[in-house]
Amino acid sequence: MKFSLPKKELLLISLSILALLLCGLYLTYNTYGNIQFALMLRGKKVAAFVLVALATGMATVSFQTMTQNQFLTPNILGLDSMYVLIQTILFFVIGGVNMLSQEQTSIFLLSILLMALSSLLLAKVLLKRRQNDRFILLMLGMIFGTLFSSTSNFLQxxxxxxxxxLLQGRLFASFSNINTTHLGLAAGIILLGSFILFAVNRYLDVLHLGGDQATNLGISLNTFQILLLFLVSLLTGTAxxxxxxxxxxxxxxxxxxxxLMPTYRHSYLFPTAILLGIIFLVGSQFLVEQVFHLKTTVSVxxxxxxGLYFIGKIIYERRRQR
Structure with a gap:
């Protein structure tokens, strides 16, 4: 009797193997005989890759399901701009040298809490009445993001x-010199938030049908959206x-x-996004270190x-709608 795996499982297995191979290549390439030292140094980066991919993949897929829009990401809530503002204020008040030398855990947790609580506050105010208020929430997120950016530019x-x-070095995404204490705290927060999101993946499957259908099928839409926004903001803010x-x-x-995974089931979409995130981050860091020799960053x-993919998707969607 022949047993063949469905295409979805085969795709997940293939992506997992590719992610493991890339991680292994990154850990062992050009170690110059210092394999143990390289594993210690690069292993911390690989752990950060996995955490960021986990947080970003789970948060973005959940957020796009909630907003019913594949062009939006959690950053539209102004989380990136708030992070820049927090770092700018701290560097402005405390000083860059003191900031880089102390690396306090309290500052790390403060950044996460401010980003998560601000989104939760907006959600509770705007989503408690009508489902359609989520679009006002997105507009306010863009407005506050512009306000945060303008304030940051003024202080800078x-x-x-x-x-x-010194501040500019902090504002670019970097996987070098990650604080081990921060990595442990981030792992706890991201794993907990991701576990909760995966536990409610069936509710997200229903929400994929639309807000009215989800309400008719027994989901308390406003409460669920507030929970989603808090978890999305928490994961994005931590990463x-x-x-x-x-x-x-x-x-x-x-x-x-x-x-790659044309399905509404988030039990498949979540792991696919996570594995793609690991592949993209490890591949980008490999290019940065081994090809460009640290002359650029992962964020670039x-x-x-x-940017190229975003423009290409807009052009493709416009042609498809004609």
Whole structure:
């Protein structure tokens, strides 16, 4: 009797093997005989890759299901801009040298809490009455993001040039010199948030049908949306506080997941997005370190590829609708 795996399982297995091979290549390539030291140094980065891919993949797919829009990402809520504002204020008040030398856990947790609680506050105010208020929520997120960016730019203009130079190093996504304590805290938060999202994946499957259908099928829509927004903000904020803003990563992995895995079931979409995120991050970091020799950053590679993919998707959708 022949047993053949369905295409979805075969795809997940193939992506898992590719992710493992890329991680193995990154850990062992050009170690120059210092394999143990390389594993210790690069192993911390691989752990960060996995956590960021987990947080970004879960958060973006959930957010796009809630908004019924595959072009939106959680960053539209202004989380990246808030992170930039928090870091700018801290560098402006405390000083860049003190900030880089202390790396306090309280500051790390403060960044996460501010980003998550601000989204939760907006959600409770705007979503408690009508489902359609989520679009007002997105508009306010864009407005507050612009406000945060303008305030950050104002403070950066007033900063000492040396302090500004140190700040810019913090505002680009970087997987180098990650604080081990922060990595452990981020792992706990991201794993907990991801576990809750995966536990409600069947509710997300129903929400994929639309808000009215979800309400008719017994889901308390406003309460569920508030929970989703809090978890999405928590995951996105933690990933951003850990390595810095990575603007297009979620958009890339979520939309490729929809193409590779044409299904509404989030039990397949979640792992596909996570594995694609690991593959993209490890591949980008490998290019940055071994091809470009640290002359650029992962965020630059992500923005370049993500910008091209975003434009291509817009053109493709317009042609398909004609």
């Amino acid at each position: 203009v007033m900063m000492d040039p040396n302090e500004y130079d 951003t506080a850990l390595v810095g803003p990575i603007t297009f990563l979620g958009f890339i992995v979520a939309n490729i997941s929809y193409q 590679v992500t923005q370049f590829v993500g």
